Structure formats: structure tokens, C-alpha cells
Amino acid sequence: MPELPEVESTVRHLRERVEGLTITGATIGWARTIHTHTPKKFVELVEGATIREVFRRGKFVGLQLISKSPLFLFIHLRMSGSLDVVSVESEPSPHDRVVLLLKGGKSIRFNDTRKFGRMYLCEDPAEVVGTLGVEPLDESFTQEILREISRSRSGAIKPLLLNQNVIAGLGNIYVDEVLWKASIHPLTPADTVPPEKIARLHQAIKETLTEAISLAGTDFGDGVVYGGMYRPLVYGRDGDPCDRCQSDIEKIVVAQRGTHFCPACQKKTRRRSTSRAYPAKLR
Ligand SMILES: [Zn+2]
Incomplete structure (x- = not known):
């Protein structure tokens, strides 16, 4: 697509x-x-x-x-x-x-x-x-904006990045790519991604989209677009060794979408229960 x-x-x-x-x-x-x-x-x-x-x-x-x-x-x-x-x-x-x-x-x-x-x-x-979100290559898409977007959502990061009304233009292929580059597990709750990883994610989004445009995109998916030369690093590569650590890339389903990630580089973090969510007297 x-x-x-x-x-x-x-x-x-x-x-x-x-x-x-x-x-x-x-x-x-x-x-x-x-x-x-x-x-x-x-x-x-x-x-x-x-x-x-x-x-x-x-x-x-x-x-x-x-x-x-x-x-x-x-x-x-x-x-x-x-x-x-x-x-x-x-x-x-x-x-x-x-x-x-x-x-x-x-x-x-x-x-x-x-x-x-x-x-x-x-x-x-x-x-x-009219309802589309920020353009990721626009100057207005800053690190601070991405931090605000993720801070206010408790759901998983991948569906958030796919939501066109939040950020417009990312889809299944490039979301897998940028999460791998930023070493973020696709199921990580958005509001628990640490600031340094948000910074890496922001940079990965800008860099990956810019690089892919310079290569006329990818024709890896369904939409064959003028012989796009971008080669995904993780999308569609389940079973291949990760470019960074050589572990096998895995495929899972997130938000009904086939999702590719490296289980070693993209460790799943768990939300720490806080006293706010579970008052001491109820434990
Ligand atoms: Zn890896």
C-alpha cells in the first residue's frame, strides 16, 4: 500500500x-x-x-x-x-x-x-x-510535538504512528522501519517511551521518509510505484538476521497489521504500575 x-x-x-x-x-x-x-x-x-x-x-x-x-x-x-x-x-x-x-x-x-x-x-x-494530523516532513513536526503526541496516549506506539489523524502519511512499512531504527518494540505503550527514544524516533521518521523519497519509495508492497528502490531493513524480512545484532527478525500482528521487529534490539518494556493506578489499600 x-x-x-x-x-x-x-x-x-x-x-x-x-x-x-x-x-x-x-x-x-x-x-x-x-x-x-x-x-x-x-x-x-x-x-x-x-x-x-x-x-x-x-x-x-x-x-x-x-x-x-x-x-x-x-x-x-x-x-x-x-x-x-x-x-x-x-x-x-x-x-x-x-x-x-x-x-x-x-x-x-x-x-x-x-x-x-x-x-x-x-x-x-x-x-x-481536514482531520489529518501533522505532516512528518514539515518543520512543524518537531521532537517536542512527537513527545506531546506520545505522552498523551497510553495505547501501543505502533497504532498511534499509523493513525492518520495524528501523523499523516506513515503506514505499515515505514512504521516498522522507524520503530526498528529507534529500538522501540511496536507494542510499547506510547506514554512510556523515554525521551531519548522519542528523539531517535523523530530523527528516524525524518531520515527514513527523506531517504525513501530520494529513492522513489519502495515497490515492495502492493503498490508498485515507478520502480521505487527503497529496500526495507525490517519490514517483510521475518526470519532474516537483523542488520544490527544478527538475531532473527520476527513477525507478529499489531492492530491487525503484520508487524516486523527484532526481539533483541526492540525489547518490550512493561508499564510499571503506579500507586496512582493501584492505590496501596487496594493491593
Ligand atoms: Zn537486532
């Missing part, structure tokens, strides 16, 4: 090729891909609109359109969606769910074998991305 680096790579790929071009029409192969409108209404609204800017927010690809009214098209690739820019004459694929035809003979094709991907057309971006 494409995560921040893969979506960012998609955005960069589109930006160079379609910014400034006008949409002349659209064909819809799978109606449910369009979440907000009927196919007919969708085509009506995008026809004649010009693509002003391509951007990313969390795991959404965003297109700012200039039309009669301000319009934003958000695309979530979900499990297997991919966006490419091809000539209108190139052979269609049976998995093309939406094709946007562009002036000058190009088209944007949204290919999605598993059909979970969605498009949202709206006037106000907040309708689609």
Missing part, C-alpha cells in the same frame, strides 16, 4: 507532466472510484478545468483545479492504485478505473486492480483532508 514516499513520488511524477494542462473530458470505468459524485456529475465538473497545482497531503494526491468555482480533486491510492501520465492513444488497461483526458493528447490514468482507491472532488479541501 503506497505510503508517504510513494505518494510523494507519484505527485512529483504528475507535477512535471500535467501542471498547467486543461482537462478535456473523463471516462469512468468503475463508478465507485468516485466517492463524492455520480460519474456523470464528476465528468461535468472536471471538464474544462485546468490543473493549477499537484500536491500531497498525507497519503492523498491533490490536484488544485481552476474551474468556474475553486475545485480540488483528491485521490487516495489505497491498496493498489497508481496514477500515470500516458498518451491518449496508448493501449488501455482493464484496470483503468478513471481516465482524465488532457489537452495536447495526454491523459492521467488511475489504474487500480483491487478497486479500493477513491477520488474525491470538493470545493473545500477540509472536507477531505
Whole structure:
């Protein structure tokens, strides 16, 4: 499933090729891909609109359109969606769910074998991305912010990092990667992670995402994104030796997601019961 680096790579790929071009029409192969409108209404609204800017927010690809009214098209690739820019004459694929035809003979094709991907057309971006959390590569995502986020949550750290309304863009692959780099067990209660590990986690998030973007992400997961060259150090490597200590990497399930970690480097810590949680007289 494409995560921040893969979506960012998609955005960069589109930006160079379609910014400034006008949409002349659209064909819809799978109606449910369009979440907000009927196919007919969708085509009506995008026809004649010009693509002003391509951007990313969390795991959404965003297109700012200039039309009669301000319009934003958000695309979530979900499990297997991919966006490419091809000539209108190139052979269609049976998995093309939406094709946007562009002036000058190009088209944007949204290919999605598993059909979970969605498009949202709206006037106000907040309708689609309004609840998303902080962007991890933004300057506003500081060590202090991550400390605050973890301090206020007693649940396990991995589901917290996967929560798009807390931090936008991390998914299963990169969360496993950054927890390994910071030597934090995925089930550690978030509010018990010590400050020095929060600092390492913060650095790992920034570094890993930046490195992965520079390599066009990874095509290790379901979403094959333009031959991404990032090779996970722990994700999907259960049974392999850990790069740091040579112990076998293990796989467990956390928050219904396959989770990879090194049991030697990422020791599970237990919450110490405090007198506040268990008053002495009740023990
Ligand atoms: Zn290890």
C-alpha cells in the first residue's frame, strides 16, 4: 500500500507532466472510484478545468483545479492504485478505473486492480483532508510535538504512528522501519517511551521518509510505484538476521497489521504500575 514516499513520488511524477494542462473530458470505468459524485456529475465538473497545482497531503494526491468555482480533486491510492501520465492513444488497461483526458493528447490514468482507491472532488479541501494530523516532513513536526503526541496516549506506539489523524502519511512499512531504527518494540505503550527514544524516533521518521523519497519509495508492497528502490531493513524480512545484532527478525500482528521487529534490539518494556493506578489499600 503506497505510503508517504510513494505518494510523494507519484505527485512529483504528475507535477512535471500535467501542471498547467486543461482537462478535456473523463471516462469512468468503475463508478465507485468516485466517492463524492455520480460519474456523470464528476465528468461535468472536471471538464474544462485546468490543473493549477499537484500536491500531497498525507497519503492523498491533490490536484488544485481552476474551474468556474475553486475545485480540488483528491485521490487516495489505497491498496493498489497508481496514477500515470500516458498518451491518449496508448493501449488501455482493464484496470483503468478513471481516465482524465488532457489537452495536447495526454491523459492521467488511475489504474487500480483491487478497486479500493477513491477520488474525491470538493470545493473545500477540509472536507477531505481536514482531520489529518501533522505532516512528518514539515518543520512543524518537531521532537517536542512527537513527545506531546506520545505522552498523551497510553495505547501501543505502533497504532498511534499509523493513525492518520495524528501523523499523516506513515503506514505499515515505514512504521516498522522507524520503530526498528529507534529500538522501540511496536507494542510499547506510547506514554512510556523515554525521551531519548522519542528523539531517535523523530530523527528516524525524518531520515527514513527523506531517504525513501530520494529513492522513489519502495515497490515492495502492493503498490508498485515507478520502480521505487527503497529496500526495507525490517519490514517483510521475518526470519532474516537483523542488520544490527544478527538475531532473527520476527513477525507478529499489531492492530491487525503484520508487524516486523527484532526481539533483541526492540525489547518490550512493561508499564510499571503506579500507586496512582493501584492505590496501596487496594493491593
Ligand atoms: Zn537486532
